Amino acid sequence: MKILFLGKAGSGKGTYSEMLSREFKIPKFNSGDILRDEIKKGTELGKEISSYIDKGNLAPIDIILKLINKYLSDIENFILDGFPRNLEQVKLFKTNFDVIFYLKCSDIIILRRLVNRRICPKCNKSYNLITIPPKKEGLCDVCGSRLVKRIDETKEAIKKRLEIYEKETLPLINYYGKKGNLIEINGDREINIVYNEIKSYLKKLINK
Ligand code: AP5
Ligand code: MG
DSSP states (O other): OEEEEEESTTSSHHHHHHHHHHHHTOOEEEHHHHHHHHHHTTOHHHHHHHHHHTTTOOOOHHHHHHHHHHHHTTOSSEEEESOSOSHHHHHHHOOOOSEEEEEEOOHHHHHHHHHHEEEOTTTOOEEETTTBOOSSTTBOTTTOOBOBOOTTOSHHHHHHHHHHIIIIIHHHHHHHHHHTOEEEEETTSOHHHHHHHHHHHHHHHHTO
16 A cells, blocks of 8 residues: 655645554654654755754655655555655656645645644654644653754745745646546544544545
């Protein structure tokens, strides 16, 4: 099973790919996490990546393909979040997805989610100060590390990410929509309601 999540920053791609991965035991890959892990290593490559993603710009295609292929080269089943992200990446990656979940969200909801998101710098677990707060204020439930804001969560970088989404990623909705395996989900709703809808589509596909 090959699953792709599409949607704006803050639409819930990471949230639902994590939930599905855990319940259906399918490995998930988030290109943003893969890039941020490289930055954490402090390598020259990490510094180069940081100069793009800190400002909300896309990382260069050669870097992204090299990193993604390292993880996906011999895996049959996966959930992808954040890749492919534009038509150029679709053409170079050449994968037929069984299903693409498009999480459609309104900007006002997205902005509220992004300003309240905190992540664990060690295990990448994501929190939201309003909807999914950590049990102990400021600390990760899993590993106890101090939670931080994401490097691209400044006002300017969020604006840039949303602009790039409109220009580069939105055309994929049309592209996959024409292929007939794209499912549009209203992502503005409560997490469990959205997740149950995604799950019911997936179960139907699995039992086909
Ligand atoms: P990436 O890490 O993929 O970020 P993004 O696309 O901007 O999306 P987010 O992670 O911000 O949002 P999400 O949809 O995962 O939402 P989440 O579930 O976390 O990419 C970051 C950067 O890396 C890019 O800008 C680019 O520079 C680079 N990059 C990545 N891939 C690339 C590629 N292929 N090519 C080139 N460059 C690439 O939810 C957000 C918050 O909202 C959380 O706090 C969550 O708890 C909360 N939340 C979610 N859903 C709900 C809900 N229904 N109700 C209440 N709260 C909710
Ligand atoms: Mg994410």
